[in-house]
Each structure stands twice: as structure tokens, then as C-alpha cells.
Amino acid sequence: MLKGIKIRKATNDDLSALEKVGDQLFDYPIKRNRAIEFLNDPRHHLVLAFHVDNIVGMASGFHHVHPDKDPALFIDEVGVLEGFQGKGIGSGLVHYLCEHGKKLGCKMAWVLTGADNKAARKTYSKAGGAADKNSFILFEFET
Secondary structure, eight states: OOTTEEEEEOOGGGHHHHHHHHHHHSSSOOOHHHHHHHHHOTTEEEEEEEETTEEEEEEEEEEEEETTEEEEEEEEEEEEOGGGTTSSHHHHHHHHHHHHHHHTTOSEEEOOOOTTOHHHHHHHHHTTOOOOSSOOOOOOOOO
């Protein structure tokens, strides 16, 4: 990984830095009220990569439980700013998030990506993930 990168779990103290990076890294500008809600929810997790004092990468996820299964960590999104891509930051974020999930009692972690997303597939493989041999079809529901 690139020298000088620090990865850690986000806290409310990171709100200003999150707002600063906004839609350069996330899909949309940060909504402060939603960010606070997310950061204060014990089942939601945001891991940040910093270069000096600036956020250059993130991975988010949540852990869920079910009556017949052990806890699992769903990795929702992973992103790295363009100038920092290809330097191991994404896989470092995924690895850190998975280790955090393990501390929470998660017995597995999983993520979905498009078959044509070569960068994501490389990141997840480098972080220790193995591609499932099944094909999945995504259904979306408007609520």
C-alpha cells in the first residue's frame, strides 16, 4: 500500500472531512444528518483511508443477523479517489472492514459487483475474497 496512508473506522469527528470529499468519492454530496445517523448506528460501519488529513478512500458495510444464521458483514461500497487508485488502498480498506466484522462476531463477509468491473474484482481478490461460481441477478424494488 502507498506509504503515508492510514486506515481507520470513521467517527463523528470525521464529518467535516467527509463533507469536504463529498461526491468526489461518494456517489453524491454528503448529507450531514444521514452521515450522523449512519455513524451512530452500531450495525453500520464506515472505514476511511487518509493521506495526511484528507480522505482518499472509503469502504462501507453493515452487519446483519438472522434467526437461523450467524452474523454476516455485507460490504456495501468501496471507493478510492482516482489519483490514489491501483496502490492497494481499496484492498486495504476491504481487509480492514472484514477484520472489524470478525471482531463483531461476523462469520463471513460478502460483496456484489458487476462481472465487467475488473478493478473491483481485482480489489476483492487481493483482499482475500474468492469469487462465487454462481451467477446472480439483481432485483430492485421501489419503496
